[in-house]
Amino acid sequence: LPAIYPNYLTAPEPQRRRYSSRFFVLLGLIIVCLIPRALISLRISSICPDGVLYIHLAEALQEGDFQQAFQEMKLNVYPVVLMSLNRLGLDWQAGGILWGLLVSSLVVLPLYGFARRQFDDTVALVSCFLYAVHPVFIQWSPELIRDSTFWLLFTLSLYFQWRAVTEV
DSSP states (O other): OOTTSOOGGGOSSOOOOOOSOHHHHHHHHHHHHHHHHHHHHTTOOSOOHHHHHHHHHHHHHHHTOHHHHTTSSSSOSHHHHHHHHHHTTOOHHHHHHHHHHHHHHHTHHHHHHHHHHHSOHHHHHHHHHHHHHOHHHHHHTTSSSTHHHHHHHHHHHHHHHHHHHHHO
16 A cells, blocks of 8 residues: 555544535435424324323413413423413414424434534434434424423433533
């Protein structure tokens, strides 16, 4: 082999693949996540039983009845989000569906950052693509349930904890 040929096996650290245009990769991942979820949201004909409960809690919260709003679930962010979206002028179901679509599509951002910091950009891209096309995640994303919000908050906590530990 020529002397200028790199020998990656003798490198002190792993050679990680990095994409130069991460902005466009992340934008593409968000779009890949959003399209199937938006198509599924058009097929939702009714609200699931959990969605009815969250709307009931958000209505109680909006009326100022904090005892009823927090009686079933002590601390829950989702009824507050639904109430805020309702105050912006959206009805309960449209607000919940839009919130689920937005939040479940944004999960790829912390997931990409977490996987990229652990491995490299290729592994991060594949893991986000698998999340984007997973049928259960696609099916549950536009439902009026708090799972999409949980997915975003969970991946954000993983991402920030990894950065806190490794990058001090």
